[in-house]
Amino acid sequence: MTKKVTWDINPQRTALIIVDMQKVFCEKGQALYVPDTAQIIGHIQSLTALMRSKNMPVIYLRHVVRGDGSDTGRMKDLYPNVDEILARTDPAVEIIDELSPQVGDIIVDKLFYSGFHNTDLDAILRMKDIDTLIVCGTVTNVCCETTIRDGVHREYKMIAVSDANAAMAYPDMGFGAVSAAEVQRISLSAMAYEFAEVTTTENLIQRMA
């Protein structure tokens, strides 16, 4: 095992980004259900508890669209029912009860995968002088990794939490079906090599405690 980077974590300048832990992704039977989200909720709870106890920002991203088709172009080409399943009036776009935002937490809604694209996330982070982002949530290689790629381009020190990000399986898109575990493994490996520090919940809690 090789580790390319271990960034210093200054608790005064570090925020937690919780990606898309919405009912639509985390609850069985919902349109975009990611089964592995069940395994990361406890780890995210550990991270939020520590961060809140130290007054470190906890920021939630939510994938939410207007629902009238006015804001879903390419997203709708790829997910034709996006205006139904992610409409802002649908209760399924709310954060799951186990991770309910608390007073002082920040919610940033986004129209696509990246937490930075066409949102005020970057401005919020600058206002708070944040330079390090711990990213957890779902889907590992999509919204989490797109946010991580965008963050490192903006010179943030990005940290992906290996046991607090959940991936999903893909059907055969022409290259053979892919399991959630395979996606998780390749996404974490590529992030560790190219985009971020990748570490565990426990390691982060030790470093921030």
Next chain:
Amino acid sequence: MTKKVTWDINPQRTALIIVDMQKVFCEKGQALYVPDTAQIIGHIQSLTALMRSKNMPVIYLRHVVRGDGSDTGRMKDLYPNVDEILARTDPAVEIIDELSPQVGDIIVDKLFYSGFHNTDLDAILRMKDIDTLIVCGTVTNVCCETTIRDGVHREYKMIAVSDANAAMAYPDMGFGAVSAAEVQRISLSAMAYEFAEVTTTENLIQRMA
């Protein structure tokens, strides 16, 4: 096999993006050599020949830094020798001879993985009224896929060419070593599901001929 999207290609509004086919990535012995680039050069030549014959824009991206450390923050954290291996004065940052830019082609230099970040690529494409981008080059899941993610967020119809993008292997970053073929397979699958149309050189040439 499932295909989520097949975009209409209007030759008047379509450009080819050739990502990082620089000597440093494509020539044996160079610092960032990606062996699978050898297999895609012929396909990229087929695409450039067709596009140029129809006056469709051919745009090269190059990963180039100043070399004095002034522009390599997180990139340098992840690649400590980046100021040496991608400096603008190093002949290895030039495009390989087999794909030499021709009069009328456009070269866009970038400091990081994305062709859109802090470059004039988006402005160039708007000036030319381009709405569809065919992406080839290297490294599939890094500079190519980051440019594809950024492009689809900007509402471009993104097309990844499965046999004209080259990936590389990763050492064990804590999750087991990963072969270039595995990276290629998972990257193409995820792009086809989330970010782009994924198709072959031959299919594109038939549709554009």
